[in-house]
Amino acid sequence: MGDTNEQILGYSTKSALKKLRDDIQRVIEEHKQKNPLRFDIIRNIISFSSEKVLLSGVAYTVTVINIICLILTYLIDGTALAQGYLLWEALFLFFILIINFLVALNEEYLHRNEIPHRIAKVLETLNEAIDLCLWKEEYYPHLCAPFSPCVILQWTYRDGTIVNLPWALLVEGDVIVLRPGQEVPGHCQGLQSDDPELFFGQIFTPGSQAKENSSVPRSRAPHQNKAYKMCETPYLKNLKLALEQATTRPVTVFEKQRYLCTVKIMEGIVLPLVILLMVFASLFRHIYHLPGVTHWTEIYFLQTIAASLPLLQIIFPIAWVTLNCYGLARFKSISEVRQKYTRPKSCSISEDASDPLIQALSESTLHPQIMKTLGKTFFNILFGREDMVTRTSNIVHVLGSLSALCCVDKKGILSWPNPTAEKVFFLRNSSPASNNSSKTSLVTSMGHQSDTTLDQLQDRNNPEPSTIVEVLDLTHDQNAPFRVEFDEQRWRQHITRLKPLGLAALLNTCAPEHTHNYAHFCAHLTCEAQYSEDLVPVTNRRCLCELAKQIGFNDSVIDAYTTQECLAIFRHLQADTIRRETRFRTLPSSQYACESAFTAYARCYS
Incomplete structure (x- = not known):
């Protein structure tokens, strides 16, 4: 491991988890002290300018x-109109108003x-892991697992052993091993006094930063790994950012439309205008004693209430929250069905109603067990006990607002970090009488005949022998992303x-005994690419063992061979040389950059 020392043990797993838990708890306490629950929560749930308000202060005031x-x-009217149903109506409005207020208060609080509630569950998981701390070396990802921008792993000393630790579990004081070219x-801080101090996002490039121009092939020592000590807990930076920006996320399209229609238009424009018109109309009727005029309380109070009450929409906020919770509960139910479902290998993906997955998803929700599970999930979401994000980000609103879906692939995001083959390219002889790709192989397979006889046979069967290009397509297995299958049955020919x-x-x-050498070579190439902006090497392993198994080999074939030597070679392409090449002039910049580095890894076996 380069300059690493065997006496460097770092933290034990239990000590590191305890430190991570204490650091997270400290951040949560600081956040609670900076953001205590005050009366501003009441202002937020009735504010007319807030796009998340369910029922504004205008509606509360009018109600x-x-x-x-x-x-x-x-109390005033002594006629038959002043009956008990007026009190019941007032009580009903008060009851609905209180429910709306409690629902809005619950939504704002959640x-x-x-x-913070999600982080509390993370702390519970950490406490369970601390109590049952039996993490062995084989439980971690392989040290030579390919790089992926969505799953960040870091070589770290834990329990006296270097393991591939997930980035979120690093703590201050951890001893890590940085590889050349690694972010x-x-x-x-380095363990040696002359080691430079490094910060987040920098690329570790040991040795000289100057690019060496050499046109003669020569051997060179690979860049070495180096041990460093963490001066911070990286996860805390993301945690603080999540806590600070949790309440400032932009609202969804549906929230904006609801706010525009129900609050700004209905409560801000239509409702005051209707009330104002009714007051003037009531005043006109009362002054001129128009026909149908009864007691003044009916003119000014009851008729104005009858005109304004339908515009208050005091039931809509309750219905909005209820439907949102039901949609989220239904979404989780569907996702759980998809996770439990395994498509048969012989079944192809389709949208036909006979597809087993379509049948499973379209199963009636009136089944008692499904209704019970759906109801439990609904109430858990309503009261904020469900293990999913529902308030700061609503997946139902996000998916419902999509008008078009465009999947742009980026290595490690939509695709697997260890890609598989898609095509197999080889050459074959055009002669139908030969199953081999060359005359030499034909001679080997028919060694009892003379060269003259073979030449005559080939001339007679194929007067003008030529080479034919064959390309066979491969497809991922639907249930195993690393398994491949040939698209055409003729591949057996x-x-x-x-x-x-x-x-x-x-x-x-795919030889397992040299994965560390291959990873070291890839790290060296990544580091070399930092010396020139024209170099962007693709250093991930291309696993082809599933293709070999599809052809008919198994893992035991490797036991019959012994490794003699390992050789790693690469070549720098000069910028002026690349510009002179015609094939580079028509390529996009991304392809141009990838072509500017050549990597090879060869092994000799006996």
Whole structure:
């Protein structure tokens, strides 16, 4: 491991998890002290300018005035209109108003505390891991696992052993091993006095930063790994950012449309205008004693209430929250069905109603067990107990607002970090009488005949022999992303030509005993690419063992061979040389950059 020292043991797993738990708890306490629950939560749930408000202060004010008017009409009016139903109406409005207020208060509280509640569950998981701390070396990802931008792993000393630790479990004081060309996971300091201090996002490039121009092939020592000590807990930076920005996320399209229609238009424009018109109309009727005029409380109170009450939409906020919770519960139910479902190998993907997955997803929700599970999930989401994000980010709103879906692939995001082969390219002889790709192989397979006889046979069967290009397509298995299958059944006709490819794949690309050498070589190339902006090497392993197994080989074939030597070679392409090449002039910049580095890894076996 380069300059690493065997006495460097770092933390034990239990000590590191305890430190991570204590650091997270400290951040949560600081966040609670900076953001205590105050009366501003009341202001947020009635603010007319907030796009997340369910029922604004205008609606609350008008509803309270209507309740008071109903009570006054009951107390003042001595006619038959002043009956008990007016009190019941006032009580019903008050009850609905209280429910709306409690629902809005619950939504605002859960929106503010959703991320802290999620972190509390993380702390519970950490406490369970600390109590049952039996993490062995084989439980971690392989040290030579390919790089992936969505799953960040870091070589770290844990329990006296170097393991491939997930980035989020690093803590301050951890001893990590940086590989050449690797991005630094956080602020760290070298163990030696002359080691430079590194910060998050920097690329670790040991040795000289000057690019060496050499036109003569020569051997060179690979860049070495180096041990560093973490000066911070990287996860805390993301945690603080999540806590600070949890309540400032932009609202969804549906939230904006609801706010525009129900709050700004109905409560801000239509409702005041209707109330104003009714007051003037009531005043006109009362002054001129128009026909149908009864007691003044009916004119000014009851008729105004009858005109304004339908515009208040006091039931809509309750229905909005209920439907949102039901949609999220239904979404989780569907996702759980998909996770439990395994498509048969012989079944192809389709949208036909006979597809087993379509049948499973379209199963009636009236089944008692499904209804029970759905109801439990609904109430858990309503009260914020479900293990999913529902307030700060609503997956139902996001998916419902999509008008078009465009999947742009980026290595490690939508695709697997260890890609598989898609095509197999080889050459074959055009002679139908030969199953081999060359005259030499034909002579070997028919050694009892003379060269003259073979030449005559070939001339007679194929007067003008030529080479034919064959390309066979491969497809991922639907249930195993690393398994491949040939698209055409005729691939078995070329089995004699495919076997050398399969054997070479097992003995070179997929040989397990040299994964560390290959990873070290890839790290060296990545570091070399930092010296020139024209170099962007693709250093991930290309696993082809599944292709070899499809051809007919198994893992035991490797046991018959012994490694003699390992050789890693690469070549720098000069910028002026690349510009002179015609084939580079028409390539996009990304392809141009990838072509500017050549990597090879060869092994000799006996």
